Amino acid sequence: MTTNNNKINADLLKERAKCTFNPKELTHFLDGSEQKTLERKEREKFFLDDPELKSKVPMEYLSHKEKYEENIRKACVIFRKVQELQNEGKAGMENYREILGGQLGSAILPDGNPLTLHYVMFIPTLLGQGTIEQQTEWINKAWNCHIVGTYAQTELGHGTFIRGLETTAVYDPSTEEFILNSPTLTSYKWWPGGLGHSANHAIVVAQLYTQGKCHGIHPFIVELRDKETHMPLKGIIIGEIGCKLGMNGTNNGYLGFKNVRVPRMHMLMKNSQVHPDGTYVKSPSSKLTYGTMVFVRVVLVADATSYMKKAVTIAVRYSAVRHQSQIKTSDPEPQIIDFVTQQYKLFPLIASVFAFHFSANWLWEVYNEVTSELEAGKLRNLPELHAVACCLKAVCTADAALGVEQCRLSCGGHGYMTSSNLPGTYGLVTAMCTYEGENTVLLLQTARFLIKSWQNKEETIHLDTVKYLVQTEDLPFTKSVNWIISAMKQVTARKVELAAKHIDERVKSGKAPEDAWNETSVELVSAADAHGRAFLLQTYASTVESITNVSPQLKTVLIQLQELYSVNTALRYTGDLLRFTSCKGKDIEVLQSWLEQLLNLIRPNAVGIVDGFDVSDEVLSSALGAYDGNVYERLFEEASKSPLNSEPVNKSFHQYLKPFLKSNL
Ligand SMILES: CCCCCCCCCCCCCCCCCCC/C=C/C(=O)SCCNC(=O)CCNC(=O)[C@H](O)C(C)(C)COP(=O)(O)OP(=O)(O)OC[C@H]1O[C@@H](n2cnc3c(N)ncnc32)[C@H](O)[C@@H]1OP(=O)(O)O
Numbered sequence: 001m002t003t004n005n006n007k008i009n010a011d012l013l014k015e016r017a018k019c020t021f022n023p024k025e026l027t028h029f030l031d032g033s034e035q036k037t038l039e040r041k042e043r044e045k046f047f048l049d050d051p052e053l054k055s056k057v058p059m060e061y062l063s064h065k066e067k068y069e070e071n072i073r074k075a076c077v078i079f080r081k082v083q084e085l086q087n088e089g090k091a092g093m094e095n096y097r098e099i100l101g102g103q104l105g106s107a108i109l110p111d112g113n114p115l116t117l118h119y120v121m122f123i124p125t126l127l128g129q130g131t132i133e134q135q136t137e138w139i140n141k142a143w144n145c146h147i148v149g150t151y152a153q154t155e156l157g158h159g160t161f162i163r164g165l166e167t168t169a170v171y172d173p174s175t176e177e178f179i180l181n182s183p184t185l186t187s188y189k190w191w192p193g194g195l196g197h198s199a200n201h202a203i204v205v206a207q208l209y210t211q212g213k214c215h216g217i218h219p220f221i222v223e224l225r226d227k228e229t230h231m232p233l234k235g236i237i238i239g240e241i242g243c244k245l246g247m248n249g250t251n252n253g254y255l256g257f258k259n260v261r262v263p264r265m266h267m268l269m270k271n272s273q274v275h276p277d278g279t280y281v282k283s284p285s286s287k288l289t290y291g292t293m294v295f296v297r298v299v300l301v302a303d304a305t306s307y308m309k310k311a312v313t314i315a316v317r318y319s320a321v322r323h324q325s326q327i328k329t330s331d332p333e334p335q336i337i338d339f340v341t342q343q344y345k346l347f348p349l350i351a352s353v354f355a356f357h358f359s360a361n362w363l364w365e366v367y368n369e370v371t372s373e374l375e376a377g378k379l380r381n382l383p384e385l386h387a388v389a390c391c392l393k394a395v396c397t398a399d400a401a402l403g404v405e406q407c408r409l410s411c412g413g414h415g416y417m418t419s420s421n422l423p424g425t426y427g428l429v430t431a432m433c434t435y436e437g438e439n440t441v442l443l444l445q446t447a448r449f450l451i452k453s454w455q456n457k458e459e460t461i462h463l464d465t466v467k468y469l470v471q472t473e474d475l476p477f478t479k480s481v482n483w484i485i486s487a488m489k490q491v492t493a494r495k496v497e498l499a500a501k502h503i504d505e506r507v508k509s510g511k512a513p514e515d516a517w518n519e520t521s522v523e524l525v526s527a528a529d530a531h532g533r534a535f536l537l538q539t540y541a542s543t544v545e546s547i548t549n550v551s552p553q554l555k556t557v558l559i560q561l562q563e564l565y566s567v568n569t570a571l572r573y574t575g576d577l578l579r580f581t582s583c584k585g586k587d588i589e590v591l592q593s594w595l596e597q598l599l600n601l602i603r604p605n606a607v608g609i610v611d612g613f614d615v616s617d618e619v620l621s622s623a624l625g626a627y628d629g630n631v632y633e634r635l636f637e638e639a640s641k642s643p644l645n646s647e648p649v650n651k652s653f654h655q656y657l658k659p660f661l662k663s664n665l
């Protein structure tokens with residue numbers, strides 16, 4: 001998509017003129033500093049200005065096969081450039097976050113990157129699960145892309161219940177090898193990104209058998225394809241799984257094994273080991289095998305934020321440019337952003353970008369702290385990290401998927417155009433609700449931790465993220481963010497208490513604990529969701545309160561957005577507030593009118609705030625969302641790229657339509 005620098009849309013000019021703060025200051029705040037903004041822009045330029053990373057034809061007009069071929073071409077260019085950055089000593093986490101994620105990554109490869117799994121799961125698993133010797137052997141090869149890997153865990157029959165995986169790895173002490181097999185159709189690996197035709201290695205998660213005993217699932221490094229010819233190696237059955245709702249460039253694959261032998265040292269042995277004679281040494285915690293999933297859940301919260309930033313930027317700018325209908329018959333057609341229902345659709349989404357951003361930062365820091373502790377053999381904080389990562393991943397990706405769809409709907413018919421980039425963005429975001437742990441399943445993991453926390457009150461008081469469960473009180477209603485936070489905590493605590501009580505009652509009535517859990521699971525999911533909301537609200541409030549290094553103008557906007565996020569959350573949970581706190585119907589009316597006031601306060605700054613997100617036109621890739629607001633020109637320009645418009649009459653007219661018309665004469 002080209003950028004028209006000539007003319008800025010008059011409505012956008014007006015919007016920018018009335019903005020009460022400096023959007024650049026917001027950009028620096030979100031990036032972390034002015035220097036970090038410069039680095040990000042330099043990085044974007046480094047990738048986006050490369051002619052090799054531009055497509056001649058819009059990707060959506062390519063066939064499935066062509067799409068893959070174009071994607072892998074670009075992915076190789078991207079990774080070569082990533083290596084260049086590495087060689088210049090610029091291998092920071094931000095490079096990977098942007099080039100693999102929803103910001104820069106999805107601009108260059110809007111249908112997903114077939115090599116993402118190499119960096120996001122293959123290398124992290126080698127680092128997290130390999131011994132020092134294994135890392136020495138594999139990391140350099142992987143890091144320098146002498147090999148390309150993926151993470152093959154999910155099978156046709158099992159994605160969630162990984163203890164039920166069926167792929168087997170049986171140890172043979174006579175050759176000191178593992179023999180991998182796929183004993184059933186349902187044991188075939190199914191889904192791994194890049195597995196179809198890109199990766200030549202995989203971390204394969206399989207049931208380990210040694211000395212006649214199964215020891216559960218473990219990770220193995222398996223070479224899949226010949227280094228030179230790329231042909232599948234003997235005993236490897238491999239292919240691509242076909243078209244999906246979105247992400248059709250990620251080359252997800254299937255994989256089966258027929259007596260594939262790998263050396264003993266191809267089992268990643270940092271946590272548990274198999275000795276040459278077949279003796280098995282147990283891991284200090286079987287859950288350490290699940291470590292890569294925790295890492296990805298943590299980074300997905302930040303990634304969901306990037307997609308939301310893009311979608312709301314598109315929808316808000318478009319809403320400022322688009323005129324439709326009438327508010328007063330005497331007046332011209334208003335900008336659709338002046339309809340309060342439109343503001344209600346979009347402004348809470350703007351606010352949620354900040355909520356996600358602050359929680360994602362918090363989660364990343366805590367993840368790093370707990371990972372250092374794990375390295376030192378301290379496992380104490382892993383359950384709490386797992387619980388909070390599960391619920392933030394679930395809540396933020398679910399909200400992001402709904403939010404992107406809301407943005408699409410808010411753009412009316414033009415939002416349905418591929419060239420708005422909202423359908424494609426939805427395709428990428430909705431997948432996040434399923435991969436790396438299906439959201440309901442993850443909420444149930446958090447619920448498990450909440451129930452245990454409720455039952456062990458003495459310990460819970462020392463756990464930062466859940467101590468409120470045993471400390472909450474039902475404060476009298478006030479029109480304040482503090483009341484909303486305490487009320488949402490109260491809602492969560494009462495939901496956890498009730499769920500615990502109902503499990504207990506079911507067990508007492510003779511139900512097995514597992515059945516009692518299942519029968520209570522709707523309540524459990526709801527409690528975990530509320531916990532996620534309370535966490536987002538609290539983190540938002542603590543972060544905004546601690547900000548001292550911004551101008552009063554920006555601080556005012558940040559507070560308004562925080563208030564909007566809080567009030568909107570409270571109104572989404574009206575039923576729960578009335579049920580579990582002493583607030584009354586009239587208090588809900590106060591919240592409703594507060595929400596309306598906030599929409600009105602944010603209205604003049606809406607375009608300024610999304611400008612402050614600083615998503616460049618190339619990254620936005622949207623006819624509706626570009627900085628200049630020349631929406632209609634861009635829609636036409638994109639339509640002209642349709643291959644059908646390359647000739648005035650398509651040959652099918654003579655072949656089908658004309659004979660049909662004639663036959664009706
Ligand atoms: C070094 C280079 C770095 C560069 C990287 C840069 C990265 C930047 C990237 C940014 C962009 C991001 C772009 C991302 C694109 C990503 C594409 C991803 C593609 C998708 C991949 C996948 O989907 S991989 C497959 C994922 N699969 C799953 O998630 C499966 C879900 N299922 C499970 O997790 C589990 O099976 C389960 C939790 C549902 C149940 O397990 P199990 O039955 O064994 O457990 P129990 O329920 O019995 O629980 C037992 C006990 O263990 C606790 N527990 C469970 N899981 C964990 C865990 N992970 N960690 C810690 N503890 C765990 C559980 O709570 C129980 O505890 P109790 O104390 O007994 O209650």
Ligand SMILES: Cc1cc2nc3c(=O)[nH]c(=O)nc-3n(C[C@H](O)[C@H](O)[C@H](O)COP(=O)(O)OP(=O)(O)OC[C@H]3O[C@@H](n4cnc5c(N)ncnc54)[C@H](O)[C@@H]3O)c2cc1C
Nearest residue numbers: 151152153154158159160191192193431435436437438440
């Ligand atoms: C785009 C994409 C990319 C992926 N990439 C990879 C990859 O690179 N590597 C890899 O290994 N895997 C990958 N996956 C697989 C992914 O991790 C799984 O699809 C995911 O973990 C969900 O598992 P499932 O498909 O078996 O769903 P299921 O578990 O079958 O879920 C179906 C339904 O059952 C419900 N359900 C299941 N168990 C429970 C329970 N215990 N309690 C309550 N409800 C339950 C779920 O909530 C859901 O509603 C990918 C998936 C997608 C969509």
